[in-house]
Amino acid sequence: MAARDDILAALRRNAPAGPPRPELDGVGARFADPPAQLEQAVTAVGGAFLRVPDLAAADAALRALPIHRDARRIASLVPGVGAPTVDPATVTDPHQLEGLDLVVLRGALAVAENGAVWIEGSSLPHHALVVIPEHVAVVVDAAAIVPDLHAAYAALDLPGRPRWGTFLAGPSKTADIEQSLVIGAHGARSSTLLLVG
Amino acid sequence: MTARAEVSHPEAAARFAADEPRAHWHDQALWFVRVKRDRAAAQIPEWERLRELAQAVKAHAMANLAGYLETFERNAAARGAVVHWARDAEEHNRIVHGLLAERGVTRVVKSKSMLTEECGLNPYLEARGVEVVDTDLGERIVQFRHEPPSHIVLPAIHIKKEEIGELFHEKLGTAAGASDPKYLTEAARGHLRRKFLEAQAGITGVNFAVADTGAVVVCTNEGNADMGTALPPLHIACMGIEKLVPRAADLGVFLRLLARSATGQPVTTYSTHFLGPKPGGELHLVLVDNGRSALLGRDPFRRALSCIRCGACMNTCPVFRRSGGYSYGTTVPGPIGSVLSPAQRDGAHATLPFASTLCGSCADVCPVRIDLHHQLLAWRQVLVRGGHAPAGKTLGLKLTAWVLGSTWRYALAGRLARAAMRLLPAGLMARLAGAWGRQRDLPAPPPESFRDLYRRTHGRP
Numbered sequence: 001m002a003a004r005d006d007i008l009a010a011l012r013r014n015a016p017a018g019p020p021r022p023e024l025d026g027v028g029a030r031f032a033d034p035p036a037q038l039e040q041a042v043t044a045v046g047g048a049f050l051r052v053p054d055l056a057a058a059d060a061a062l063r064a065l066p067i068h069r070d071a072r073r074i075a076s077l078v079p080g081v082g083a084p085t086v087d088p089a090t091v092t093d094p095h096q097l098e099g100l101d102l103v104v105l106r107g108a109l110a111v112a113e114n115g116a117v118w119i120e121g122s123s124l125p126h127h128a129l130v131v132i133p134e135h136v137a138v139v140v141d142a143a144a145i146v147p148d149l150h151a152a153y154a155a156l157d158l159p160g161r162p163r164w165g166t167f168l169a170g171p172s173k174t175a176d177i178e179q180s181l182v183i184g185a186h187g188a189r190s191s192t193l194l195l196v197g
Numbered sequence: 198m199t200a201r202a203e204v205s206h207p208e209a210a211a212r213f214a215a216d217e218p219r220a221h222w223h224d225q226a227l228w229f230v231r232v233k234r235d236r237a238a239a240q241i242p243e244w245e246r247l248r249e250l251a252q253a254v255k256a257h258a259m260a261n262l263a264g265y266l267e268t269f270e271r272n273a274a275a276r277g278a279v280v281h282w283a284r285d286a287e288e289h290n291r292i293v294h295g296l297l298a299e300r301g302v303t304r305v306v307k308s309k310s311m312l313t314e315e316c317g318l319n320p321y322l323e324a325r326g327v328e329v330v331d332t333d334l335g336e337r338i339v340q341f342r343h344e345p346p347s348h349i350v351l352p353a354i355h356i357k358k359e360e361i362g363e364l365f366h367e368k369l370g371t372a373a374g375a376s377d378p379k380y381l382t383e384a385a386r387g388h389l390r391r392k393f394l395e396a397q398a399g400i401t402g403v404n405f406a407v408a409d410t411g412a413v414v415v416c417t418n419e420g421n422a423d424m425g426t427a428l429p430p431l432h433i434a435c436m437g438i439e440k441l442v443p444r445a446a447d448l449g450v451f452l453r454l455l456a457r458s459a460t461g462q463p464v465t466t467y468s469t470h471f472l473g474p475k476p477g478g479e480l481h482l483v484l485v486d487n488g489r490s491a492l493l494g495r496d497p498f499r500r501a502l503s504c505i506r507c508g509a510c511m512n513t514c515p516v517f518r519r520s521g522g523y524s525y526g527t528t529v530p531g532p533i534g535s536v537l538s539p540a541q542r543d544g545a546h547a548t549l550p551f552a553s554t555l556c557g558s559c560a561d562v563c564p565v566r567i568d569l570h571h572q573l574l575a576w577r578q579v580l581v582r583g584g585h586a587p588a589g590k591t592l593g594l595k596l597t598a599w600v601l602g603s604t605w606r607y608a609l610a611g612r613l614a615r616a617a618m619r620l621l622p623a624g625l626m627a628r629l630a631g632a633w634g635r636q637r638d639l640p641a642p643p644p645e646s647f648r649d650l651y652r653r654t655h656g657r658p
Contacts (some may be wrong), residue, residue, distance in 0.1 A: 002492035004282040007486045011263040014494030018260020022253040114463035128427035131420040142336040158445035159410045170421040178333035178358045180378035187420025
């Protein structure tokens, strides 16, 4: 590990005096109506938003949408929501998930300020389930809304997390051709948030 | 850092600006992004406080970088990641190629990484029989054209959709003459989906590495980093050692700033936190120095290490917008590139710190408050003292200093200049005024100097 030792020695030799680690106080968004703010944020990032009273209503609302009605291959990580045709837990190679039309994901929390939903890696058998399907729907408890990312990280306790997780905000998108926004780059072409409660 | 040939900024900028409609179009495209950034920033009442915190977190992290890197390494290893260290680009490339070669990998998908651009990883791997497919749409476009990105966030911002249409017609078989961005993006999606499914390994960059968890965070809008790492068993993430933040909690500050500063979005579509390898897979983290530890020892230039690569300074820079990314000839162009690149070695990229009006707009939009225009000025001083300024500029400065150094020389020079402006033809005067006179008319000469005016109205001072 000569490289490691060389780099660390150079960094120690050249380190300037620095400030102590700042406390992250005095920041944080506050919203009078968090679900309304979340809806606005989700819509702004190109997502769809539905508020339903319970899981049964989430299921009914999802089945009525074209992303479910027109889907042939469906996986659901939320029991009782959607009519799954594929059980991803039995899939060993994530390549076999190619061709999924709809995946129903469980969101651990939703960020009102930016419309992002935390997808916990341990809640699904393959990371690919987030990006490989044509469409995703994410079920989140209304009680799991946090105002902003500071609150999100405080709630997540990332050091205790296994393997991976992602903040998912809306559908996959790109503006790499003349700054024209195109929805559906590599990942899901649509992202529907079902807020329950 | 890279093998790219150095560029004289004024010459390259003049070539870019010669196509006036195109230069104007480029300027407008970037200004559009700058305006979106302003709107996004204005929606956060505590924006300035966030910038101060980001600056302070980075200053703290840089002052304690060795310790935080050790903590990061320990935590990442505890989660099953393998940490590699590379002193320079060559070492980085060798490590990445070694990992691929040991596993017989010949097909790789890569998401955006300015570090691998800096190291010249693609040509290195291609020369050794590895197919590397850049999967960010903009990067795939420039890869097809055998060009580097012209902007760190918007790699193909210099290319028109009609040109991309022609390119995709040739490379992907899209309809001749088609230039609709939606249609072209759809074609790229199909093409790259096949590449994702065939890939044996995924390489990504790193937006943030977190010491207290051993996590690396990768942000994309397209989902290409997730696609590229979720399918093949091997994930190699390459990062500069300056990407470190102490705690996961710090990410709240940086993720609130990053996308808003970059594109005006509240957050990227995917902000993925990798904490160890997938089951049955491998995660390798390559930590690269390549001049960063040396830069840490250089005051005031070390502050450039805080950069989070959002590109806001490029979008706002009146020089970048009108001269294009390629006029800098560096992996990272624009104001931040102009302070990073001269640090590579004595006299490197000596024209870049002069590619600025020192208006300070870059420093105003920088989410980590790098004092970019002060750094540009400081670099000019270093370069001029080191004898790296162009001869004409050095001579001009010496002459100016000589004239301004004495009262009578200054008074005489003013008298001569006023006489010359009255007597000589305008075309000749414009040429004498140098670059300034090329696109401007000189003003009418004043009838007398301020000194004469004062003496006339107030008597001898």
